[in-house]
Amino acid sequence: MRSLKDFIYFDIEKAKSLISQLNDGLISEISRAVEDESEDSAGLGFDVKIVKGSIGEKSREKFIKTEKISVFHEMLNSIEKDLSNNELLTHINKKFEETGLSFNDFMDEIPNYSYIKATGWGGFEDFKRFKRIFSNFNDIQRLIYESQLLNNPELTLLRGQLEDAKKIANQNKDRNNRTKSLTKIKAIEKNIDKLLKEETKVHLFDEGWIEKVKTFLDTFSPNRLNFRLLPLDDFGEFQILANLKDKYMLDGSFENTIFTYGSKPNIKLTVLGVITSSPRKEDIRVKHSDEFLAIDESKLTNEIHFEKALRNVFDSFEAFEKFFFVPNYPKIAISPIAIYREVNIRENTKVQQ
Structure with missing residues (x-):
């Protein structure tokens, strides 16, 4: 189903890298609307061109921005299509309904997914603004x-x-x-x-x-901008967390986004990205400090004693980091490519007489 998208966030670098990998080659620079307006070739098979002419600076700037958003739409559509064709994209909302699994069983499936798309109640957490x-x-x-x-x-x-x-x-x-x-x-x-x-x-x-x-x-979350999405209305504990880069906010800064959508939007938003952290009920990871378990403490050298103590300090940091957007079960974290409001277009069906 076709849809209209109002972009809030778009990571152009991740998008370019992903398109390059999915298309088995290195893409050339995207249109001048994105990086250098003197270039006429999008380099992605997209027919995006700038009309040359003597127009006012404000009009010109607005035109460039419009073309830029147009390229983003084409890139995202291409990414979604290619990921779906390669069976790499999971639509969380649809998948949960289609599988018929219980919530707990569905959570056990999440670590098997890579790229995901989800729609739900979103919220932005700007630590710089909060401070x-x-x-x-x-x-x-x-x-x-x-x-x-x-x-x-x-x-x-x-x-x-x-x-x-x-x-x-x-x-x-x-x-x-x-x-x-x-x-x-x-x-x-x-x-x-x-x-x-x-x-x-x-x-x-x-x-x-x-x-x-x-x-x-300042110590644990300097200038962080986070996004939190709740895709399943009946299971608010399942949340998708994403750390954002301010430079990829499409309105120029998060301050402008607040005036449009608010820090806790009352319209459902959509996010697309790759899962980067998916905790389980029981931690299956091998701890880095386990190497010292089988060693007699009395036989450790001073250097190894110091390394062990230092390793324990770093392990303790993880508990602090959980206060600031490090997910715990059943939350997950993603590296986001795009955040947007999506409006599906219903196709008109003609009734034959």
Whole structure:
């Protein structure tokens, strides 16, 4: 069935590599609409051309972008067709219905799949955006709730004191006096927060705790953009996880995508990619540290002792990583090629008289 696609994400490099492998050869550079607008040949058998002419820069830029999306459609259609012809693509939603398997039995089949396509309820998790909001959370709360106390005389007095203290701090060139002024500013700010808590329902996080959370996020998930899809309505525990690259967001950045679809879209989305992690109920992997099990501890050299300890440290990191998008059963992870909204076109059938 033919369909219309509104692209949200498209990894052009993965798509080019996959098309090259599926077609037994190295493809040439895709159309200038994708990389270099001076090229006229798509190099993929797609008839995509740019009309030469003196048009305005904005119109020209819009035209280039339109042609670019057109190429993406052709590439994705080609990938889906070739993967299906080689029996490498599994449509998760259809497969679950067709097999008639129980949920648990179907989960046992998932590790046997490679490339998958799935449609369901999606959600984006932008850690960079989360840290920015979290960092400014208290100030946003203060702004909102202080507006409820505009005529409060105590708040007016404290605001005046705060303004005076800041002026004195800016004028003080002496280091000791400036430190005293900053201490006074913090004391007044605490009194304002105390008043807000007494008079409103404001919730403020401890500033020290905010900094610790930011450090934790910076360590384990700096600038991550994740996508989460729930393809089976009755089994929300089965989720498809994908780490995205901001440069392949079709609207230029995730911020623009939020304004279109929202961070938790209320329209079902489709994702296509290759499975990269599929945990089982029972872990069948051979642990890297198992090599030390049969060795007498007393016979280990200092170097081996150090290597063993270091290996254990890396093993412990896996537990931390599970907090940040490393899947556990029955979730799986994929390397995504495309994320889009798909609208199927119903073919018109003519009734013969």
